[in-house]
Amino acid sequence: MFKKSVRATPSGDEVVLGSLMRRSQSGDQDAYRRLLQLLQKLADRFAAGMYARAGLKETKEWEDAVQEILLAIHSKRHTYNREQNFLPWFYAIARYKVIDHLRARHRMPVTEDIAEVVIASDLSTESGVDGQDIEKLLATLPEKQRNILRLVKLEGLSVKETAEKLSLGESDVKVSLHRAMKSLMNGSGGEA
Amino acid sequence: MKADPIESLVQDLKPITPMMSSFRTTLILVLGSGVLASLILISLWGTREHFETLFSANIYRYNFTALLFLSLIFASLLSLGRLPAFASRRNKLSLLVVPAFALGLLVYHWHVGHGSEAWSAGWPCSERVLLLSLPILILTVGLLRRGAPIYRRTLAIQVGIFSVAAPAFVLPLVCENQEAFHLLSAHFVTPLVLFSFFTALVVPKFLRW
Numbered sequence A: 001m002f003k004k005s006v007r008a009t010p011s012g013d014e015v016v017l018g019s020l021m022r023r024s025q026s027g028d029q030d031a032y033r034r035l036l037q038l039l040q041k042l043a044d045r046f047a048a049g050m051y052a053r054a055g056l057k058e059t060k061e062w063e064d065a066v067q068e069i070l071l072a073i074h075s076k077r078h079t080y081n082r083e084q085n086f087l088p089w090f091y092a093i094a095r096y097k098v099i100d101h102l103r104a105r106h107r108m109p110v111t112e113d114i115a116e117v118v119i120a121s122d123l124s125t126e127s128g129v130d131g132q133d134i135e136k137l138l139a140t141l142p143e144k145q146r147n148i149l150r151l152v153k154l155e156g157l158s159v160k161e162t163a164e165k166l167s168l169g170e171s172d173v174k175v176s177l178h179r180a181m182k183s184l185m186n187g188s189g190g191e192a
Numbered sequence B: 001m002k003a004d005p006i007e008s009l010v011q012d013l014k015p016i017t018p019m020m021s022s023f024r025t026t027l028i029l030v031l032g033s034g035v036l037a038s039l040i041l042i043s044l045w046g047t048r049e050h051f052e053t054l055f056s057a058n059i060y061r062y063n064f065t066a067l068l069f070l071s072l073i074f075a076s077l078l079s080l081g082r083l084p085a086f087a088s089r090r091n092k093l094s095l096l097v098v099p100a101f102a103l104g105l106l107v108y109h110w111h112v113g114h115g116s117e118a119w120s121a122g123w124p125c126s127e128r129v130l131l132l133s134l135p136i137l138i139l140t141v142g143l144l145r146r147g148a149p150i151y152r153r154t155l156a157i158q159v160g161i162f163s164v165a166a167p168a169f170v171l172p173l174v175c176e177n178q179e180a181f182h183l184l185s186a187h188f189v190t191p192l193v194l195f196s197f198f199t200a201l202v203v204p205k206f207l208r209w
Helices: A012-025 A030-053 A060-074 A084-105 A110-118 A123-127 A132-136 A143-154 A159-166 A172-183 B004-012 B022-045 B051-056 B058-081 B089-112 B117-119 B125-145 B152-173 B180-207
Strands: none
Touching: A012 A030, A012 A084, A012 A123, A012 A172, A030 A060, A030 A159, A030 B004, A060 A084, A060 B004, A143 A159, A143 B058, A159 A172, B022 B058, B022 B125, B022 B152, B051 B058, B051 B152, B058 B125, B058 B152, B058 B180, B089 B152, B089 B180, B117 B125, B117 B180, B125 B152, B125 B180, B152 B180
């Protein structure tokens, strides 16, 4: 019932952010400032991606959601367990706040299922896994697929943006993304 | 937030006390709910005569074991559900215990051939369980609010199920009726269905953050 840490080959972001968070929990203001700056960028991409999927990116309201995510990170920072991965914790809070923001602003029905519909293309929904498992499952994928999946599904970048960032063709990104999702849904890593 | 939101959050930073472990929280929930329900029960209604004979009767042993097991499972689900990284949609499966028990009771009722009076005769006991469940619900929701619950509706129903378990566990200290149908329907399943429905409607708003 009580799972041990799911740290499986943590990514660079995971190591840096986790370390900054642990220092922040001890009261280190410099580490906290750096952490929030990095998280703001992540939250920005994530919220924009979710608003885009809900067809509301033009409203720019996701910028408010980003502020709410940062506030939530601040007020709930005691719920981060130092022995666990940081990113699943962060994305769970970010997703919750964005969905909450979407519901409040657009009068979406307050049910968990609708939240899942809004994030229908979100990684955890498609693959049927939850926050604590994502990092573990990502680690089973080849590096290329892992990077693409992380950028598109967790950070909310478009296929085009991902292709540019990784210097790949758009079709290459689409194919790798499809293979990665298929591998995750089959419960094992795939081939690049 | 102000013009520089990050800086205002940084200035507000204080060292935090880590949250209690899930294991410890589970134990506190189970023991705390048992003690609280017993104290309120005894202070309101005392105990029946020779209640110590309960522990030698098989029906009560099964009853106690099942409720203790249920309480432990739901306490652990609650203690994990308050942490964002552990929140899981798969926890919804646990809610199947409500329709499963309700259906099981209906089948049992049909099997033993009781009339409808068997339900109404047990209502005072159901009321007592519901009353005892309320303080447990309030304290548990208070504990959950200190965390960051993600799936509020699921958690709300789980709180309802958990809150009923301890009162159902201790009510035989007062109740003289030892019939299996009474124990199952009046002490547990009826309050379970009603209370989980109530918490599903009321509790999610209190878990919002």
